Amino acid sequence: MSMFDERINRINTASVKWELTKQIFGEADLWPMWVADMDFKPPHAVLDALQKRVEHSVFGYTFVPDTAAKAIADWLDKRHQWTIQPSWLTYCGGVVQAISTAIQSFTKEGDRVLLQSPVYTPFFNMIEKNNRVVVNSPLVLEGNRYKIDFESFENALKEGCKLFLLCSPHNPAGRVWTKEELQKIGELCLQYDCLILSDEIHSDLIYKQYKHIPIASLNEELSEKTITFIAPSKTFNLAGLQASAVVIKNDALRKQFNATLNRQGFFSLSALGITGMEAAYRDGEAWLDELIDYLQENKDYCLSFIQEHLPEITSIESEGTYLLWLDCRKLGLTDQQLQDALIQKGKLVLEPGPKYGPGGEGFVRVNIACPKADVIEGMNRLKKALK
Ligand SMILES: Cc1ncc(COP(=O)(O)O)c(C=O)c1O
Structure with missing residues (x-):
């Protein structure tokens, strides 16, 4: 029995994943494998720290203390062999907010921002809502793996992009970019003077045969031209605490970024956000290693279930x-038919592929970060919907 087998009822906790399905998909009692949070408790060390902070019971204004910055720097060093100075860190509620802040800080209206679809929906939204222009260099699916078309990537940069929004690891394609790929991205961005915004929110959730490399850690030049976004929210399931960190080595860029935050009226994280973040990065490592083993088992289960029951x-x-990220194109259904089958026949909510932009058509995204019993339930519903 694993600690991750515990099934926790999340109803009446204002959970987007469990409680907004009726509002968004029109039906109650849908099985939610969509929004990217986990149905697991965070590490005990985090819960203990939060409980202690609540027991203290005074929640006045807070700042992010040096101990939290040190915990983050130590984590990056230990997990990703990336040595940073705590002074390079700045903070934001969420990574999406931080990305939007960076777009506001380093571009002006009408500037072009590069991304690689299919990709996390808010990448498009934050560019467009800030009146900047999306430039897309779509990923290419070769066999079972997405690759970068470097010719298209370079052509896009040649047209004059101010920023490149890198999703590393990539949501929803599941890629953990190799050193060679990152080096090539880095060379091209330096050559065409394009700043890199590297969203590394998924960087701690890496299956054991792969290795995440922070693009800013590759060399001195890239460390000066990269803004890296990290958070304990995916890794330790703390999204509701709204705490993320931004690594900006270059002093001038960090000042520009902080000036925008200041203009927005943002000054610090919440008391519980700070406490949870620090405890997670300081004491969460053993828990994370167990989590990754558990997720691997869930993944293996799903892959063999799909191979056996839904070979298309x-x-x-x-x-x-x-x-x-499931390629359902061989089923011959439109995206609407696919969604209808999932919701009406399977009572199952998955993320529809077209949300992720060009290349997402005919795909769905499944969240497997839940107890095994719930993964099994989800797979049975998938079969019921699509068989
Ligand atoms: C690539 C990526 N960036 C950012 C986020 C969300 O970050 P936050 O909740 O901190 O805004 C997600 C959540 O799914 C994500 O997948």
């Missing part, structure tokens, strides 16, 4: 993240 569906190799 291909699961794209997931190297990191707790998300599966």
Whole structure:
């Protein structure tokens, strides 16, 4: 019995994943494998720290203390062999907010921002809502693995992009970019003077045969031209605490970023956000290693279930993240028919592929970060919906 086998009822906790399905998908009692959070408790060390903080019971204004910055720096060093100075860190509620802040800080209206679809929906939204222009260099699916088309990537940069929004590891494609790929991205971005915004929120959720490399850690030049976004929210299931960190080595860029935050009226994280973040990065490592083993088992289960019962569906190799990206194109259904079957016949909510932009058509994204019994339930519903 694993600690992750515990099934926890999340109803009446204002959970987006469990309680907004009726509002968004029109039906109650749908099995939710969509929004990217986990149905697990965080590490005991985090719960203990939060409980202690609540027992203290005074929640006045807070700042992020040096001990939290040190915990983050130590974590990056230990897990990713990336040595940073705590002074390079700044903070934001969420990574999406931080990305939007960076877009506001380093571009002006009408500037072009590069991304690689299919990709996390808010990448498009934050560019467009800030009146910047999305430039897309779509990923290419070769066999079971997404690759970068470097010719298209370079052509996009040649047209003059100010920022490149890198999703590393990639949601929903599940890629953990190799050193060679990151080096090539880095060389091209330096050559065309394009700043890199590297969203590394999934960087701790890596299956054991793969290795995440922070692009800023590759060399001195790239460390000066990269803004890296990390958070304990995916890794330790703390999204509701709304705490993330941004690593900016370059002093001028960090000042620009902080000035935008200041203009927005943002000054610090919440008391519980700070406490949870620090405890997670300081004491969460053993828990995380167990989590990754558990997610691997869930992934293996899903892959063999799909192979046996739904051979028309291909699961794209997931190297990191707790998300599966399923290629359903051989079913011959439109995206609407696919959604209708999932919801009406399977009573199952998965993320529809078209949300992730060009290349997402005919795909769905499945969140497998839940107890095994719930994964089994989800797979049975998938079979019921699509068989
Ligand atoms: C790539 C990526 N970035 C950011 C986020 C969300 O970050 P936050 O909740 O901190 O805004 C997600 C959540 O799914 C994600 O997949």
